[in-house]
Amino acid sequence: MKTLFVGYRVTDLDRSLTFYTALGYVELGRVGGGDGSHLVILKFPGEPAASLELVHRPVDGRVDVGSGFDHLAIQVDTLAATLEMLTEAGLEPGPVQYPGGPRGPKTSWLTDPDGYRIELVEWPPGHPDGITAADFS
Template structure:
């Protein structure tokens, strides 16, 4: 068993696509529906298949993101990623060290609808294994 993708309902499809393209996602395909809604499948360069689905259903009204906490993206270099995102016009938060100086480096980014993304650079040796929790 494995996670395939996360799906987010978005209020403005073009605005969201511009945001996620700036993050580094590429579009794999779009499924349009007769009622004007659509699904757009996205993936990051190192992923083999779709990992994010943007759901645009204008007829359903406004979007509330309150129950969702965040999803995380692993990056090779947090400082280079922050520089890239800032140059692309996005506003990543300053780096944090939630596990102390030997732990992961993180930064937060919020998409146009309020979904939060955690950017994570693991320390040498990679992420902790379950027996380290």
């Protein structure tokens, strides 16, 4: 088994698409429902398949984040360049943090239009992509 993608319910599809495309996602496709609902499937250009689904169901009303979901983590090549790009796009990333100390990953936090938190992560040189068992030894 493996995780395919994360699905976020969003209040305003256009506003969310503007945010996530500024973050670097591209649209793979969309599916419309008879009640005005839409699923929009996104991925980063270097990914082989979808990694995010935006679920827009206007009949369900406004999204209420806070039901137990914490955050989405996104790996970036260079955090400084990513933060500059996001700021130029009108987004407001947080300051650089070093949660594992000066030799660990660099992170920054961002919040999407519905309040979903996103952690941007730059791994130190030589670290494999993602968290592995080696991170706990």
